[in-house]
Amino acid sequence: MSRTAAALSRAAGRGDGSVIGGWIGLKIDPDLLAHLASGRAIALVSGTNGKTTTTRLTAAAVGVLGRVATNSFGANMPTGHTSALAKAGSTPYAVLEVDEHYLAQVLEATEPRVVALLNLSRDQLDRAKEVAMMAQLWRAALVRHPSIRVIANADDPMVVWAATPPATRSPQVAPAPVIWFSAGQRWHDDSWVCPECGSPIERMADQWWCTGCWLRRPEPQWVVEDDGVVDPAGDWHKVVLQLPGRVNLGNAATALAVAAEFGVRPTDAVSRLGGVASVAGRYAQVAKDGRTVRLLLAKNPASWLEAFDMAEEAPTLLSINARDPDGLDTSWLFDVDFAPLRGRQVLITGDRAYDLAVRLDVNGVPFQHVRTFTEAITSVPPGRLEVIANYTAFQDIRAELDRVN
Numbered sequence: 001m002s003r004t005a006a007a008l009s010r011a012a013g014r015g016d017g018s019v020i021g022g023w024i025g026l027k028i029d030p031d032l033l034a035h036l037a038s039g040r041a042i043a044l045v046s047g048t049n050g051k052t053t054t055t056r057l058t059a060a061a062v063g064v065l066g067r068v069a070t071n072s073f074g075a076n077m078p079t080g081h082t083s084a085l086a087k088a089g090s091t092p093y094a095v096l097e098v099d100e101h102y103l104a105q106v107l108e109a110t111e112p113r114v115v116a117l118l119n120l121s122r123d124q125l126d127r128a129k130e131v132a133m134m135a136q137l138w139r140a141a142l143v144r145h146p147s148i149r150v151i152a153n154a155d156d157p158m159v160v161w162a163a164t165p166p167a168t169r170s171p172q173v174a175p176a177p178v179i180w181f182s183a184g185q186r187w188h189d190d191s192w193v194c195p196e197c198g199s200p201i202e203r204m205a206d207q208w209w210c211t212g213c214w215l216r217r218p219e220p221q222w223v224v225e226d227d228g229v230v231d232p233a234g235d236w237h238k239v240v241l242q243l244p245g246r247v248n249l250g251n252a253a254t255a256l257a258v259a260a261e262f263g264v265r266p267t268d269a270v271s272r273l274g275g276v277a278s279v280a281g282r283y284a285q286v287a288k289d290g291r292t293v294r295l296l297l298a299k300n301p302a303s304w305l306e307a308f309d310m311a312e313e314a315p316t317l318l319s320i321n322a323r324d325p326d327g328l329d330t331s332w333l334f335d336v337d338f339a340p341l342r343g344r345q346v347l348i349t350g351d352r353a354y355d356l357a358v359r360l361d362v363n364g365v366p367f368q369h370v371r372t373f374t375e376a377i378t379s380v381p382p383g384r385l386e387v388i389a390n391y392t393a394f395q396d397i398r399a400e401l402d403r404v405n
Contacts, residue, residue, distance in 0.1 A: 021082070021083040021086060021087070022075075022078065022079035022080055022081065022082030022083035022084075022086070025082050025083075025086060026078065026079060026082055031109075032082055032086075033078050033081055033082045033085070033106075033109045033110065034109045034110070036082060036085035036086060037085065037094070037109060037110035037111065040069070040085075040091065040092060040093060040094045041092060041093050041094075041113050041262060042093070042094045042095075042096065042110050042111070042112040042113060042114075043058060043062070043093075043094070043095045043096070043112055043113060043114040043115070043116065043258050043261070043262070044096050044097075044098045044103070044106060044107070044110065044112045044114070044115045044116070045058060045095065045096070045097050045098065045115075045116045045118070045254075045258070046097075046098040046099070046100050046103045046115065046116070046117060046118065046138075047100060047116075047117060047118025047119045047120065047153075047159075048100060048118070048119050048120055048121045048122075048123050048300065048302065049118065049119055049121065049299075049300070049302050049303045049306070050118050050119065050247065050250075050251050051074075051076060051097040051098070051099075051118065052074040052076075052097055052279055052280055052282070053243065053248060053251050053279045053282065054097075054116065054118060054251040054254050054255060055070060055071070055072075055095055055096070055097035056070070056072060056276055056279045056280075057248075057251055057252055057254075057255035057273050057276055058095045058116070058254070058255040058258045058259060059072070059095040060255070060269075060272040060273055060275060060276055061255045061256060061258070061259035061264055061269035061272050061273060062093050062095055062258070062259050062262050062264060063272060064259070064264045064268045064269055064272060065092070065093060065262060065263070065264060066091070066092055066093060067088070067091040067092070067093070068091060068093045068094065068095055069084055069085050069087075069088030069091045069093070069094040069095075069096075070084060070088075070094065070095045070096065070097075071083070071084035071096055071097055072084075072279075072280065073280050074097060074280050076096075076097040076098055076099040076102070077099050077102050078102060078105060078106060078109065081096050081098075081106060081109075081110070084096065093262065094110075095258070096110070096112075100120070100134055100138070101128075101129065101134070101137075103115070103137075103138060103141055104137060104138075104140070104141035104144075107141055107142075107144075107145050107148070108144075111145075111148075112148060113148070113149060113261065113262070114148070114149045114150075114151060114258050114261045114262075115142075115148055115149075115150055115151070116151045116152070116254050116257070116258050117138065117150065117151070117152040117153060117159050117162065117163055118153055118156075118159070118183070118251075118254065119153055119156045119158075119159060119183075119185065119302070120134055120135055120138075120156060120158040120159055120162070120190065120191075121187055121189075121190045121300065121301070121302040122189075122190055122300060122301065122302075122332065122335070123299065123300040123327075124299075124300070124326070124327030124329070128327070131158055131190045131191075132158070132193075132195045134158075135158040135159070135161055135162040135195050136162075136195075138162035138163075139161065139162045139163075139164075139166065142162070142163065142165075143165070143166065146165070146176065147176055148176065149176045149179065149261050150163050150176070150178045150179070151178075151179045151180075151181060151254065151257045151258055151261070152178055152179070152180060152181070153180075153181060153182075153183055153185070153254075154180040154181065154182050154217055154218050154219070154220040155182055155183060155184055155185040155206070155208075155217065156185050156191060157191040157194070157195070157201055157208060157210075157215065157217075158190065158191050158195060160180075160215065160217065160218060161194075161195045161196055161215055162195075163178050164178070164215075178218075179221055179222070179232075179257055179261070180218045180219065180220040180221055180222070181220050181221070181222035181223070181250075181253050181254055181257050182206070182220035182222065182223045182224060182250075182253070183224060183247070183249075183250025183251070183253055183254060184206075184224065184246065184247075184250055186247075186302075186305055186306065186309070187301065187302035187305055188203070189301070189335065190302075194210040194211075194212060194213060194215055195215075196210065196213050196214070196215050197210065197212045197213040197215075198212070199211045199212025199213065200212075201215075221257075222253045222254075222256065222257045223253070224246070224249045224250055224253050227239065227240075227249070228249075229249070229252060229253045229256055229266070229270075231256070231260070231266050232260075235266070237256070237266045237267065237270050238270070239252045239253075239270055239273060239274075240270075240273075240274045241273060241274060241276070242274065242275075242276065242277040242283075243276060243277075243279070243283050244283060244294075244310040244311075245306060245309050245310035246309065247306045247309065247310070248310075252273050255269070255273060256269055256270070256273075281295060281297075281394070281398050282295060282296065282297045282394075283295065283296065286401055288377055288401065289377055289378075289382075290382035290383075291377055291380065291382060291383065291384070291385045292383070292384050292385070293377075293384075293385045293387060293401070294311075294384065294385070294386055294387065295387050295389070295394065295397065295398065296310055296311060296386065296387065296388045296389075297388075297389065297390070297391070297394045298388050298389070298390060299326070299390050299391055300332060301332055301335040301336045304336045304388070305336070305337070307388045308340040308341065308388075309340075311386040311388065312384055312386060313343075313344055314344065314383065314384040314385065314386050315344060315345040315346075315347070315380040315381070315383075315384070315385050315386070316341060316344055316345070316346055316347070316385075316386040316387070316388065317347045317348070317349065317370075317373075317376045317385060317386070317387045317388070317389075317397075318346065318347070318348050318349075318350075318356055318367075318388050318389070319348070319349045319350035319353075319387070319388075319389035319390070319393035319394070319396070319397060320333070320348075320350045320351070320352045320353065320355060320356045320389070320390055320393055321350050321351040321352060321390060321391070321392040321393040321396070322351060322352045322355075323351070323391075323392045325391045325392055326390050326391045326392055326393075330352050330355045330356075333355060333356060333359040334359060334362075336359070337363070338359065338360055338363040338365050339363055339364075339365070341360075341365050342364065342365055345368075345380060346360065346365055346366065346367040346368070347367065347368050347369075347370050347376050347379060347380070348360070348367050348368070348369055348370070349369070349370050349371065349372070349373070349375075349376065349393075350389070350393045350396075351393075353369055357369065372400065373396075373397050373400040373401065374400070
């Protein structure tokens with residue numbers, strides 16, 4: 001029945017069917033996700049940003065071993081996980097993106113072999129939990145599952161604290177050692193205060209430490225270096241990606257680290273990573289009327305900072321909505337520094353374009369307001385057009401591109 005509902009959803013144009021089937025299935029059997037997960041070696045990927053891309057890269061890397069079930073469209077709550085596993089049928093492996101708020105619940109249901117923790121930062125202020133609270137929830141969940149291998153970002157103090165076993169844990173329960181990767185952290189504004197003791201966190205070069213307690217950056221076993229990744233044995237592997245930006249090298253390092261826990265050698269996995277060109281429409285490049293349009297998704301201050309790093313020096317369209325999937329509060333725009341856009345042609349659109357206009361004006365970035373994507377196309381010269389948009393604005397532009405092509 002759940003597969004039928006998903007197919008009907010797709011046929012009716014109401015979605016890709018990655019949620020409705022799981023919703024119906026869980027209504028019939030609340031333990032369906034646990035049943036579907038049983039017998040599979042599973043990896044979970046969670047964090048504020050980069051989940052979908054890292055999951056896609058990890059599924060490609062683990063795919064060296066055989067068929068992998070995954071929620072490739074980003075449906076990252078239990079309904080989406082249930083749909084993905086049901087649709088995949090019998091597979092020995094699964095790599096699942098997990099919304100950070102649901103990580104504890106999904107850990108309980110799936111009993112994964114590995115969980116990868118990417119980052120924690122502010123997100124959707126009107127409904128998302130405060131960052132330190134999210135770290136506390138992660139830490140409490142991991143304490144209840146000491147045998148799960150944790151792969152965590154050494155550069156994010158909140159993640160390090162969440163992944164480090166508390167000193168109060170019973171010595172009879174020996175946790176699996178944490179594997180640390182270094183993916184960098186450009187956004188620091190949510191990790192200036194230590195979650196353990198409340199003291200300031202200091203930074204110098206690639207190191208960070210709390211000024212009042214034990215918390216500090218651990219030594220990573222997987223490190224991004226130049227245009228490749230160094231593994232725990234000290235071997236360097238060149239990584240050639242179709243995906244832009246240094247942040248995706250960090251995502252690739254995470255994928256290699258997770259795949260290694262399944263027994264995949266980095267030398268066998270790296271070529272698989274280069275086959276990933278688009279992730280649920282993100283990074284897709286479309287030719288239209290002499291313009292090459294690239295779509296980048298950005299949903300919170302940290303991801304906008306990374307999007308500016310990925311975007312080339314070219315005309316850039318920014319689009320902001322504030323519908324339910326986006327979060328209704330746009331005040332986060334004032335946490336984003338739009339200065340990197342100075343000197344290029346900037347266009348704005350979307351339901352909340354005027355909120356964006358105020359922010360750009362404060363930041364001294366000239367802009368032009370356009371009402372449609374077609375108007376944006378005609379407003380820029382032939383060549384590249386970078387598009388940066390939040391959730392529903394991104395989907396609106398994808399739909400408009402589909403209509404005009």
